[in-house]
Amino acid sequence: MVNRTNGGANLLALRSHNATLVLDLLRGAGEEGISRLELAERTGLTPQAVSKITARLREEGLAAEAGRRASTGGKPRTVLRLVPEAGHAVGVQLDRDEVRAVLVDLTGRIVAERRAGVDLGSAGADAAVDAVVREARPLAGGVRAGALLGVGVALPGPLDHVRGVLHRVTGFPQWEGFPLRDAVAARLDVPVVVDKDTNAAALGLAVAGEGEGPEEAARSFAYLHLATGLGAGLVIGGAVHRGARTGAGEFGHQVIQLDGPRCTCGDRGCVEALCLAAVARGDLEEAARVLGAGASNLVGLLDIDLVLLGGRTVAAAPDVFVRGVADVLEARARREGAVGGAVPVRPARGGAWGVAAGAAQLVLGGVFGRHG
């Protein structure tokens, strides 16, 4: 809850904060909905305050009443729900060989999707802008005017999330310093947000409720993505952790074998090098063990609650990887005599469209207060 300028908070910021909080709870309640009193309990606000806030949201068309619960001896609670059509966002995943784009509604449900094969490896940055615009525009066209909140773009490699500028994106060396966000925004004339693909995927998973315990609100997890490379998206306290230079989650080039085999990055003994080498020679168990060692380091450093695995390589043999990583984490927990047992490991849901859907959430974060 902060004024954008600095930490100071005024009444406008207060209202926006509480409204945002209520919207996030409404989204979390999904189709089932949530009553005013439950919102009051969950937010710590008084029921009357919640009534006023939800009245405003209903006026703005963001929320609506939807039936009522069974009575418990008195007037039954009225159920409130998010109005899915009140807002839409486009999410675009830019990859070396393809572009995926989705249109989602306020609840995050995918309403439409498009996919195109491209070859951006050798193309200039303008070609990438073209590709984004080509896929995003038809999707945006299906939305009534004013209801499109923006476009989120996710792509691999170093970039500046805040300014929306690229830095030596993996596989696209000629993009250094390219202001992708502003370029796309100028073409589409809507707000644009740019982020790393792993961050987008992690945000999508966080919104989908991963890492949220039954009691506590948003918790912390790591999403490890293993495909042509190895990267991570970190969610800490329900928000994506990017670091000052959007460089956080550089998981693949974590050294776990001092003076080990040379990696493409120039260092020696990186998880990525060891893991991919094992995959290449068909030894998935070893790949999983190596991945587990890296995950174990991460779990120890950040004390996170959950590890999610994704990416094409994992998808090809999810059980092997989940089992292998879990074994390492369980061994760690046994050594430490950890209180609640080992940190759980699961395959990430979301599939091939997970990154694009997460990219759309970069935009929706402005509504629900999960900028990350």
Next chain:
Amino acid sequence: MVNRTNGGANLLALRSHNATLVLDLLRGAGEEGISRLELAERTGLTPQAVSKITARLREEGLAAEAGRRASTGGKPRTVLRLVPEAGHAVGVQLDRDEVRAVLVDLTGRIVAERRAGVDLGSAGADAAVDAVVREARPLAGGVRAGALLGVGVALPGPLDHVRGVLHRVTGFPQWEGFPLRDAVAARLDVPVVVDKDTNAAALGLAVAGEGEGPEEAARSFAYLHLATGLGAGLVIGGAVHRGARTGAGEFGHQVIQLDGPRCTCGDRGCVEALCLAAVARGDLEEAARVLGAGASNLVGLLDIDLVLLGGRTVAAAPDVFVRGVADVLEARARREGAVGGAVPVRPARGGAWGVAAGAAQLVLGGVFGRHG
């Protein structure tokens, strides 16, 4: 800015948030002080709001006017300063062979200190409580009634910061589950906060202004402590990151040599084992290189801004360790072509009393909003 219960914010929370923010800026300004208008700029609040807030703080005795700046062509700005005597806190560092305790004022300045050799290795938890009380009570006695805000206790190893309960503290296996916070609070009758020693040290450094750039507010850094063990305290966005189980910062048992030499923790190839082995055989360069490899992994994962080194082993040869770690980080930055150059490495200030002083900051965090 949140209601403690949940995310919901009311006017009380708003006021407290802004007051806390202003107090933090007053503290940051130190002896030099800060004007109302400057506070307004830094917080984003209107000058009038700052006037009202500072008026309240002056009524409560927390702030006072202290001279005025030079005129720039109009009425000169009145300088405001924190009143150091308005509040005090005691910080206690509990270690295997000694107890250090300090009394600090609101600004964090150490007003008095005590130190005693003890042997807690074989003693029960009650003996530890006795030791804390024995050192803390005389310090607390020197403060006028009501001005003592509480006692912070820092000690090594796993514990639950939120509930103040110990878990198999390193070197004190018989302390499992002991409610240290409540035990000490019952004896001293003031609020008590318990945390890991590395977290306390990191908090102390954060408050002292480490990791704060000229422009941006609080940033992120890691404090690496190398003594009889190797641990870390993480400050992310100005706040100490503890994780759900106060387990974050488990830096020493990060594996950087798969299937390497056996560590005391039972795993193989931990940074701690490799680093301490190198120290034992007098090869400080290698120890520093190993430490640097671990630090490099951490920097990559979290994208932090600064690495601070501390602890007895580092203090014995600070230049060797700083140089060695910096070399590894610089090599990393060169490989990545990092935007702003390598992450800087510095020896941590604070010295032998740093942990105790940081422990006191655990209490002062309640006033200045840096709970961590």
Next chain:
DNA sequence: CCCACTTTCGCAACGCTGTTGCCAAAGTGC
């Protein structure tokens, strides 16, 4: 069927927040 009771939730008055408009205070500089 009626009536007491429970529970939800809106209306109205309220206290308190930061904001705005205005003006006194306190300097500089021609």
Next chain:
DNA sequence: GCACTTTGGCAACAGCGTTGCGAAAGTGGG
């Protein structure tokens, strides 16, 4: 000495969540 700039307090204000209260909408016992 007077015009000007800058600071900062006073007073009126809009808007936030809170409190007090009552209408609405159910259940359940007689």
